[in-house]
Amino acid sequence: MVDINQKVAEGQALDLADSQFLSSTKVRVGTYQEAGQADIIVITAGANQRPGETRLQLIAKNFNILNSVITSMAPIKPTAKIMLVANPVDVLTHIAQKISGLPKNQVFGSGTFLDSGRLRLELSKILGVSEPAIHCYAMGEHGDHQFVAWSSARVGGVPLLDYPQMKGVDLDALSHGVSRKAYEIIERKGATYYGIGACVASLCDTVLHDRRDIRSISCYNEKYDSYVSMPAVVGSNGVESIIDIQLNETEQKKMDNAVAAMKSVLSECN
Numbered sequence: 001m002v003d004i005n006q007k008v009a010e011g012q013a014l015d016l017a018d019s020q021f022l023s024s025t026k027v028r029v030g031t032y033q034e035a036g037q038a039d040i041i042v043i044t045a046g047a048n049q050r051p052g053e054t055r056l057q058l059i060a061k062n063f064n065i066l067n068s069v070i071t072s073m074a075p076i077k078p079t080a081k082i083m084l085v086a087n088p089v090d091v092l093t094h095i096a097q098k099i100s101g102l103p104k105n106q107v108f109g110s111g112t113f114l115d116s117g118r119l120r121l122e123l124s125k126i127l128g129v130s131e132p133a134i135h136c137y138a139m140g141e142h143g144d145h146q147f148v149a150w151s152s153a154r155v156g157g158v159p160l161l162d163y164p165q166m167k168g169v170d171l172d173a174l175s176h177g178v179s180r181k182a183y184e185i186i187e188r189k190g191a192t193y194y195g196i197g198a199c200v201a202s203l204c205d206t207v208l209h210d211r212r213d214i215r216s217i218s219c220y221n222e223k224y225d226s227y228v229s230m231p232a233v234v235g236s237n238g239v240e241s242i243i244d245i246q247l248n249e250t251e252q253k254k255m256d257n258a259v260a261a262m263k264s265v266l267s268e269c270n
């Protein structure tokens, strides 16, 4: 664990090490050079959103932090995987790949994995079906330009929207609620910890054990020449392949808008 604030790093390491006896994980404070030689480098360093601040507004602060973190770790192990968590995660993942010079499949972000989990939670309450049986993804951007790919969603092989329980459900309100959940948490307690912590731990496990799970993450998509949040197969090489999920016309427009918004932010950084 590395942090610009050594005292915070020590405190976090001591706190996390209290869970060591329940697993084989060892937690300790390290150096940037050591972090650069890790199999997976998880980058969470960055300013947090203030109440009312959008993730894209965070870019100026977090670009500089990201640059300093990655350059401090150089030379990074050529087979390392970098996972971005700091926001705006899709844009910062793109920048991290450029700065680190690692292959695009080895640099990815937590993207809309958390949002897809939040979505499944709500759908499981409506349908009375366990979350893993629900295949429905939040996509585009982990932020205000995210959307749900309703048209391709399936539950037990049946289109989600064919379920009688979905009749009368306001899909826009549901999707909006999912995308705003972080703001609701931040307004009440200042930051989000547990959901994202679980997502990051799960993604590390997927990579380290080559589990080939399908996760909606920030990954490079040639079609858009950009990092976008979309389902991908995750394994020991990082992003093994992208799932080119079928979008209807409305969803495709939302994806194009998300890509345009992220590219416009990136062009301001250049």
Ligand SMILES: NC(=O)c1ccc[n+]([C@@H]2O[C@H](COP(=O)([O-])OP(=O)(O)OC[C@H]3O[C@@H](n4cnc5c(N)ncnc54)[C@H](O)[C@@H]3O)[C@@H](O)[C@H]2O)c1
Pocket: 002, 003, 004, 005, 008, 044, 045, 046, 047, 048, 049, 058, 062, 065, 066, 068, 069, 084, 085, 086, 087, 088, 089, 110, 111, 114, 142, 191, 192, 193, 196
């Ligand atoms: N992608 C997601 O779903 C998701 C979820 C939660 C938080 N986040 C993002 O993660 C980031 C961190 O959130 P947090 O709640 O942990 O914030 P935090 O303020 O608790 O922690 C950020 C840490 O980064 C450190 N830091 C700052 N500059 C640094 C530098 N140059 N080098 C090393 N360390 C540095 C700080 O000292 C601090 O300890 C934010 O950008 C937040 O928006 C993303």
